[in-house]
Amino acid sequence: MRRLRFQILLPALALLASCSKDVPEDMEVTEGTDPTVETVSLEDATEVAYPNPGSVTEVYFAGQQLPVEQINGDYIYQGDILLPPDMVSHEEVEVVFDKDEEIPANKSVGRTSGRWTNNTVYYSIESSLDNKTRVYDAIKHWEANTNLDFVERTNESNYIYFVTGSGCSSYVGMVGGRQNITLSSSCSTGNTIHEIGHAIGLWHEQSRIDRENYITINYGNIQSGREHNFHTYTQQGMDGDEYTSSLDFGSIMMYGPYSFSSNGKPTIVKKDGSTFSVQRSALSTGDKTGINNMYPYTSGGNTTTTTPEETYVNGEMYVVYGVYLLRNNDTWYYYNRNYGWLEVFNRGGYWFYK
Numbered sequence: 001m002r003r004l005r006f007q008i009l010l011p012a013l014a015l016l017a018s019c020s021k022d023v024p025e026d027m028e029v030t031e032g033t034d035p036t037v038e039t040v041s042l043e044d045a046t047e048v049a050y051p052n053p054g055s056v057t058e059v060y061f062a063g064q065q066l067p068v069e070q071i072n073g074d075y076i077y078q079g080d081i082l083l084p085p086d087m088v089s090h091e092e093v094e095v096v097f098d099k100d101e102e103i104p105a106n107k108s109v110g111r112t113s114g115r116w117t118n119n120t121v122y123y124s125i126e127s128s129l130d131n132k133t134r135v136y137d138a139i140k141h142w143e144a145n146t147n148l149d150f151v152e153r154t155n156e157s158n159y160i161y162f163v164t165g166s167g168c169s170s171y172v173g174m175v176g177g178r179q180n181i182t183l184s185s186s187c188s189t190g191n192t193i194h195e196i197g198h199a200i201g202l203w204h205e206q207s208r209i210d211r212e213n214y215i216t217i218n219y220g221n222i223q224s225g226r227e228h229n230f231h232t233y234t235q236q237g238m239d240g241d242e243y244t245s246s247l248d249f250g251s252i253m254m255y256g257p258y259s260f261s262s263n264g265k266p267t268i269v270k271k272d273g274s275t276f277s278v279q280r281s282a283l284s285t286g287d288k289t290g291i292n293n294m295y296p297y298t299s300g301g302n303t304t305t306t307t308p309e310e311t312y313v314n315g316e317m318y319v320v321y322g323v324y325l326l327r328n329n330d331t332w333y334y335y336n337r338n339y340g341w342l343e344v345f346n347r348g349g350y351w352f353y354k
Protein backbone atom coordinates (compact mmCIF):
# COMPACT_ATOMS: atom_id res chain seq x y z
CA MET A 1 0.00 0.00 0.00
CA ARG A 2 1.22 3.42 -0.88
CA ARG A 3 1.69 5.86 1.86
CA LEU A 4 1.07 9.52 1.83
CA ARG A 5 2.87 11.77 4.17
CA PHE A 6 1.81 15.28 4.75
CA GLN A 7 4.36 17.90 5.24
CA ILE A 8 3.05 20.94 6.99
CA LEU A 9 5.70 23.16 5.48
CA LEU A 10 4.36 24.60 2.27
CA PRO A 11 5.76 26.18 -0.85
CA ALA A 12 7.17 29.51 0.01
CA LEU A 13 4.67 31.53 -1.93
CA ALA A 14 3.25 34.43 -0.10
CA LEU A 15 1.65 37.76 -0.45
CA LEU A 16 3.21 40.91 0.82
CA ALA A 17 0.16 42.44 2.36
CA SER A 18 0.05 46.17 2.55
CA CYS A 19 -1.88 47.32 5.50
CA SER A 20 -3.94 50.27 6.34
CA LYS A 21 -2.79 52.32 9.27
CA ASP A 22 -5.82 52.19 11.45
CA VAL A 23 -6.41 54.38 14.42
CA PRO A 24 -7.43 52.32 17.43
CA GLU A 25 -11.01 52.97 18.37
CA ASP A 26 -13.27 51.33 20.88
CA MET A 27 -13.21 47.62 20.98
CA GLU A 28 -15.99 45.49 19.63
CA VAL A 29 -15.47 41.80 20.06
CA THR A 30 -17.54 39.15 18.35
CA GLU A 31 -17.57 35.70 19.79
CA GLY A 32 -16.26 32.92 17.57
CA THR A 33 -17.83 29.50 17.57
CA ASP A 34 -16.32 26.41 19.00
CA PRO A 35 -14.64 24.13 16.50
CA THR A 36 -16.79 21.21 15.48
CA VAL A 37 -15.33 17.92 16.50
CA GLU A 38 -15.98 15.18 13.99
CA THR A 39 -16.12 11.56 14.99
CA VAL A 40 -15.16 8.68 12.75
CA SER A 41 -16.69 5.25 13.03
CA LEU A 42 -14.94 2.19 11.68
CA GLU A 43 -17.71 -0.31 11.06
CA ASP A 44 -15.83 -2.63 8.73
CA ALA A 45 -12.43 -3.23 7.20
CA THR A 46 -12.64 -0.37 4.73
CA GLU A 47 -11.40 2.79 6.32
CA VAL A 48 -13.51 5.79 5.51
CA ALA A 49 -13.35 9.21 7.02
CA TYR A 50 -17.11 9.39 7.29
CA PRO A 51 -19.71 6.64 7.32
CA ASN A 52 -21.68 8.25 4.48
CA PRO A 53 -20.15 9.60 1.25
CA GLY A 54 -20.19 13.28 0.49
CA SER A 55 -20.52 15.07 -2.82
CA VAL A 56 -17.58 14.51 -5.13
CA THR A 57 -15.79 17.57 -6.44
CA GLU A 58 -12.59 18.12 -8.44
CA VAL A 59 -9.98 20.15 -6.59
CA TYR A 60 -6.28 20.86 -6.83
CA PHE A 61 -4.11 19.59 -4.06
CA ALA A 62 -0.34 19.71 -4.04
CA GLY A 63 -0.42 20.41 -7.78
CA GLN A 64 -2.65 17.48 -8.63
CA GLN A 65 -6.24 17.55 -9.78
CA LEU A 66 -8.12 15.22 -7.50
CA PRO A 67 -11.68 14.11 -7.12
CA VAL A 68 -12.42 14.54 -3.44
CA GLU A 69 -15.43 14.18 -1.25
CA GLN A 70 -16.54 17.23 0.59
CA ILE A 71 -18.15 16.49 3.92
CA ASN A 72 -18.68 18.97 6.71
CA GLY A 73 -16.01 21.21 5.28
CA ASP A 74 -13.46 18.39 5.08
CA TYR A 75 -11.87 17.28 1.82
CA ILE A 76 -11.54 13.54 1.75
CA TYR A 77 -9.42 11.69 -0.76
CA GLN A 78 -9.62 7.98 -1.41
CA GLY A 79 -11.94 7.30 1.44
CA ASP A 80 -9.80 7.92 4.45
CA ILE A 81 -7.21 10.57 3.60
CA LEU A 82 -8.08 14.03 4.87
CA LEU A 83 -6.58 16.86 2.89
CA PRO A 84 -5.66 19.98 4.83
CA PRO A 85 -8.24 22.49 3.56
CA ASP A 86 -5.69 25.23 3.25
CA MET A 87 -3.77 23.13 0.74
CA VAL A 88 -6.85 22.54 -1.40
CA SER A 89 -7.71 24.89 -4.26
CA HIS A 90 -10.62 24.87 -6.67
CA GLU A 91 -8.42 26.44 -9.30
CA GLU A 92 -5.17 25.15 -10.71
CA VAL A 93 -2.17 26.50 -8.84
CA GLU A 94 1.35 26.43 -10.19
CA VAL A 95 3.47 24.54 -7.72
CA VAL A 96 6.58 23.58 -9.70
CA PHE A 97 8.60 26.19 -11.53
CA ASP A 98 11.13 26.24 -14.33
CA LYS A 99 14.70 26.07 -13.18
CA ASP A 100 15.49 29.74 -13.59
CA GLU A 101 11.99 31.07 -13.13
CA GLU A 102 11.34 33.89 -10.71
CA ILE A 103 8.79 32.94 -8.11
CA PRO A 104 5.70 35.07 -8.66
CA ALA A 105 5.54 37.38 -5.67
CA ASN A 106 1.78 37.67 -5.82
CA LYS A 107 1.13 34.05 -5.11
CA SER A 108 0.13 32.48 -1.89
CA VAL A 109 -1.07 29.12 -0.87
CA GLY A 110 -3.47 30.53 1.62
CA ARG A 111 -4.46 32.29 4.71
CA THR A 112 -3.76 29.27 6.80
CA SER A 113 -0.87 27.89 4.82
CA GLY A 114 2.74 28.32 5.55
CA ARG A 115 2.28 27.57 9.19
CA TRP A 116 5.11 27.67 11.64
CA THR A 117 6.09 24.25 12.86
CA ASN A 118 5.91 23.14 16.47
CA ASN A 119 3.98 26.30 17.35
CA THR A 120 7.29 28.12 17.37
CA VAL A 121 7.97 31.39 15.57
CA TYR A 122 11.57 32.51 15.33
CA TYR A 123 12.34 36.18 15.07
CA SER A 124 15.07 38.73 15.02
CA ILE A 125 14.98 42.51 15.39
CA GLU A 126 17.01 44.97 13.40
CA SER A 127 19.40 46.60 15.85
CA SER A 128 18.52 50.11 14.68
CA LEU A 129 14.75 49.59 14.81
CA ASP A 130 13.05 52.42 16.61
CA ASN A 131 11.00 51.61 19.74
CA LYS A 132 11.68 47.89 20.08
CA THR A 133 9.37 47.81 23.07
CA ARG A 134 6.36 47.64 20.73
CA VAL A 135 7.76 44.44 19.24
CA TYR A 136 8.40 42.88 22.65
CA ASP A 137 4.95 43.96 23.86
CA ALA A 138 3.25 42.56 20.75
CA ILE A 139 5.10 39.26 21.13
CA LYS A 140 4.12 39.10 24.80
CA HIS A 141 0.50 39.61 23.80
CA TRP A 142 0.65 36.78 21.26
CA GLU A 143 2.30 34.43 23.74
CA ALA A 144 -0.21 35.23 26.47
CA ASN A 145 -3.23 34.64 24.24
CA THR A 146 -2.27 31.84 21.85
CA ASN A 147 -0.38 28.55 21.80
CA LEU A 148 2.49 30.13 19.91
CA ASP A 149 5.96 30.67 21.29
CA PHE A 150 8.23 33.35 19.92
CA VAL A 151 11.91 32.55 20.19
CA GLU A 152 14.76 34.86 19.32
CA ARG A 153 16.57 33.36 16.39
CA THR A 154 20.06 31.97 16.66
CA ASN A 155 20.73 30.12 13.41
CA GLU A 156 17.26 28.96 12.34
CA SER A 157 16.65 29.47 8.65
CA ASN A 158 12.96 30.45 8.81
CA TYR A 159 12.31 33.59 10.83
CA ILE A 160 10.60 36.95 11.02
CA TYR A 161 12.83 39.98 10.83
CA PHE A 162 11.37 43.14 12.35
CA VAL A 163 12.88 45.90 10.32
CA THR A 164 12.42 49.62 9.75
CA GLY A 165 10.17 50.36 6.81
CA SER A 166 7.99 53.04 5.36
CA GLY A 167 4.85 51.51 6.82
CA CYS A 168 3.62 48.39 8.55
CA SER A 169 3.71 45.25 6.42
CA SER A 170 4.13 41.51 6.54
CA TYR A 171 3.99 38.41 4.45
CA VAL A 172 1.12 36.03 4.97
CA GLY A 173 2.18 32.79 6.61
CA MET A 174 5.64 31.33 6.99
CA VAL A 175 7.39 32.06 3.74
CA GLY A 176 10.64 30.22 4.29
CA GLY A 177 13.92 31.97 4.96
CA ARG A 178 13.97 35.46 6.39
CA GLN A 179 10.68 37.29 6.09
CA ASN A 180 10.34 40.91 7.01
CA ILE A 181 7.78 42.62 9.11
CA THR A 182 8.37 46.26 8.36
CA LEU A 183 7.52 48.88 10.94
CA SER A 184 7.72 52.60 10.45
CA SER A 185 7.98 54.76 13.55
CA SER A 186 4.22 55.36 13.43
CA CYS A 187 3.38 51.64 13.70
CA SER A 188 2.02 50.97 17.17
CA THR A 189 2.13 47.88 19.37
CA GLY A 190 -1.37 47.09 18.06
CA ASN A 191 -0.22 47.41 14.47
CA THR A 192 2.66 45.07 15.30
CA ILE A 193 0.19 42.53 16.73
CA HIS A 194 -1.72 42.82 13.42
CA GLU A 195 1.41 42.28 11.30
CA ILE A 196 2.40 39.25 13.33
CA GLY A 197 -1.13 38.00 12.55
CA HIS A 198 -0.27 38.05 8.86
CA ALA A 199 3.06 36.34 9.43
CA ILE A 200 1.42 33.45 11.23
CA GLY A 201 -1.05 33.05 8.35
CA LEU A 202 -4.00 35.41 8.66
CA TRP A 203 -5.63 37.37 5.85
CA HIS A 204 -7.61 40.50 6.57
CA GLU A 205 -10.95 39.80 8.12
CA GLN A 206 -12.88 41.63 5.41
CA SER A 207 -11.35 39.38 2.74
CA ARG A 208 -13.33 36.41 3.99
CA ILE A 209 -15.23 34.59 1.27
CA ASP A 210 -18.55 35.18 3.04
CA ARG A 211 -17.96 38.85 3.77
CA GLU A 212 -20.83 39.95 1.47
CA ASN A 213 -23.20 38.64 4.12
CA TYR A 214 -21.91 41.23 6.58
CA ILE A 215 -20.47 44.18 4.74
CA THR A 216 -20.70 46.19 1.55
CA ILE A 217 -17.57 47.51 -0.15
CA ASN A 218 -18.13 50.97 -1.60
CA TYR A 219 -15.72 50.77 -4.51
CA GLY A 220 -16.61 54.32 -5.57
CA ASN A 221 -15.02 55.68 -2.39
CA ILE A 222 -11.74 53.78 -2.65
CA GLN A 223 -8.57 55.52 -3.75
CA SER A 224 -7.76 54.70 -7.34
CA GLY A 225 -5.42 51.73 -7.58
CA ARG A 226 -6.24 50.52 -4.07
CA GLU A 227 -9.30 48.50 -5.02
CA HIS A 228 -7.40 45.22 -4.85
CA ASN A 229 -7.04 45.67 -1.11
CA PHE A 230 -10.73 45.01 -0.85
CA HIS A 231 -10.90 41.79 -2.81
CA THR A 232 -11.59 38.56 -1.02
CA TYR A 233 -8.57 36.31 -0.92
CA THR A 234 -10.16 34.05 -3.50
CA GLN A 235 -10.69 37.01 -5.83
CA GLN A 236 -6.94 37.48 -5.52
CA GLY A 237 -6.38 33.89 -6.54
CA MET A 238 -5.43 32.95 -3.00
CA ASP A 239 -6.43 29.96 -1.03
CA GLY A 240 -7.51 29.90 2.56
CA ASP A 241 -10.05 28.96 5.13
CA GLU A 242 -12.44 30.51 7.61
CA TYR A 243 -11.99 29.43 11.19
CA THR A 244 -14.87 31.30 12.72
CA SER A 245 -18.51 31.18 11.69
CA SER A 246 -19.00 34.85 10.93
CA LEU A 247 -17.13 38.01 10.14
CA ASP A 248 -15.64 39.45 13.31
CA PHE A 249 -15.81 43.25 13.34
CA GLY A 250 -13.65 43.16 16.47
CA SER A 251 -10.82 41.24 14.80
CA ILE A 252 -7.45 42.88 14.90
CA MET A 253 -7.27 41.87 11.22
CA MET A 254 -10.36 43.93 10.27
CA TYR A 255 -10.01 47.09 8.21
CA GLY A 256 -11.75 50.24 9.39
CA PRO A 257 -14.73 51.72 7.53
CA TYR A 258 -12.64 54.54 6.09
CA SER A 259 -9.60 52.49 5.04
CA PHE A 260 -8.17 53.75 1.73
CA SER A 261 -11.00 56.26 1.31
CA SER A 262 -10.50 58.75 -1.50
CA ASN A 263 -13.20 61.18 -0.42
CA GLY A 264 -13.75 60.88 3.32
CA LYS A 265 -16.70 58.60 2.79
CA PRO A 266 -16.68 55.02 4.07
CA THR A 267 -15.23 52.26 1.94
CA ILE A 268 -16.65 49.50 4.10
CA VAL A 269 -20.09 49.62 5.70
CA LYS A 270 -22.33 47.11 7.39
CA LYS A 271 -25.19 45.73 5.30
CA ASP A 272 -27.51 48.34 6.79
CA GLY A 273 -25.19 51.09 5.58
CA SER A 274 -23.84 51.99 9.02
CA THR A 275 -20.20 52.23 9.93
CA PHE A 276 -18.55 50.29 12.73
CA SER A 277 -15.63 50.46 15.12
CA VAL A 278 -12.40 48.59 14.69
CA GLN A 279 -9.62 48.11 17.17
CA ARG A 280 -5.88 47.64 17.14
CA SER A 281 -5.25 46.94 20.79
CA ALA A 282 -5.70 43.19 21.23
CA LEU A 283 -6.60 39.91 19.62
CA SER A 284 -10.38 39.49 19.80
CA THR A 285 -12.11 36.39 21.09
CA GLY A 286 -12.77 35.43 17.46
CA ASP A 287 -9.10 35.94 16.59
CA LYS A 288 -8.04 33.68 19.44
CA THR A 289 -10.55 31.02 18.39
CA GLY A 290 -9.26 31.03 14.82
CA ILE A 291 -5.60 31.10 15.77
CA ASN A 292 -5.99 28.31 18.29
CA ASN A 293 -7.60 26.22 15.57
CA MET A 294 -4.65 26.90 13.32
CA TYR A 295 -2.13 26.24 16.06
CA PRO A 296 -3.67 23.81 18.54
CA TYR A 297 -2.08 23.28 21.90
CA THR A 298 0.43 20.44 21.96
CA SER A 299 1.54 19.27 25.38
CA GLY A 300 5.06 18.35 24.39
CA GLY A 301 5.50 21.37 22.21
CA ASN A 302 7.09 19.21 19.57
CA THR A 303 4.48 17.81 17.22
CA THR A 304 5.29 15.19 14.65
CA THR A 305 6.57 16.96 11.62
CA THR A 306 8.33 15.22 8.80
CA THR A 307 11.32 16.96 7.36
CA PRO A 308 12.74 16.76 3.88
CA GLU A 309 15.87 15.17 5.33
CA GLU A 310 14.05 12.05 6.42
CA THR A 311 14.52 8.77 4.62
CA TYR A 312 12.10 8.30 1.75
CA VAL A 313 11.22 4.95 0.25
CA ASN A 314 11.67 4.60 -3.49
CA GLY A 315 8.45 3.87 -5.35
CA GLU A 316 6.23 5.70 -2.89
CA MET A 317 4.33 8.94 -3.15
CA TYR A 318 4.81 11.80 -0.72
CA VAL A 319 3.72 15.36 -0.24
CA VAL A 320 6.81 17.44 0.41
CA TYR A 321 6.67 21.22 0.69
CA GLY A 322 3.10 21.10 -0.51
CA VAL A 323 3.73 19.15 -3.73
CA TYR A 324 2.64 15.60 -4.51
CA LEU A 325 5.75 13.74 -5.66
CA LEU A 326 7.04 10.31 -6.53
CA ARG A 327 10.26 9.11 -4.97
CA ASN A 328 12.24 6.94 -7.35
CA ASN A 329 15.96 6.18 -7.62
CA ASP A 330 16.46 8.52 -4.64
CA THR A 331 15.16 11.34 -6.83
CA TRP A 332 11.92 13.32 -6.84
CA TYR A 333 9.48 13.24 -9.77
CA TYR A 334 6.45 15.42 -10.41
CA TYR A 335 3.67 14.44 -12.80
CA ASN A 336 3.17 17.16 -15.39
CA ARG A 337 -0.06 16.87 -17.32
CA ASN A 338 1.62 17.61 -20.66
CA TYR A 339 5.00 15.98 -20.26
CA GLY A 340 4.48 13.14 -17.80
CA TRP A 341 6.93 12.44 -14.98
CA LEU A 342 9.65 15.05 -14.71
CA GLU A 343 12.54 15.21 -12.31
CA VAL A 344 12.37 18.08 -9.84
CA PHE A 345 14.58 19.50 -7.14
CA ASN A 346 13.96 21.72 -4.14
CA ARG A 347 15.50 25.08 -3.48
CA GLY A 348 14.45 27.03 -0.43
CA GLY A 349 11.10 25.29 -0.11
CA TYR A 350 10.17 25.68 -3.80
CA TRP A 351 10.19 22.91 -6.37
CA PHE A 352 11.80 23.39 -9.77
CA TYR A 353 12.04 21.27 -12.90
CA LYS A 354 15.53 20.00 -13.48
Ligand SMILES: [Zn+2]
Residues within 6 Å of the ligand: 017, 018, 019, 020, 194, 198, 204
Ligand atom coordinates in the same frame (compact mmCIF):
# COMPACT_ATOMS: atom_id res chain seq x y z
ZN1 LIG B 1 -2.85 43.95 7.38
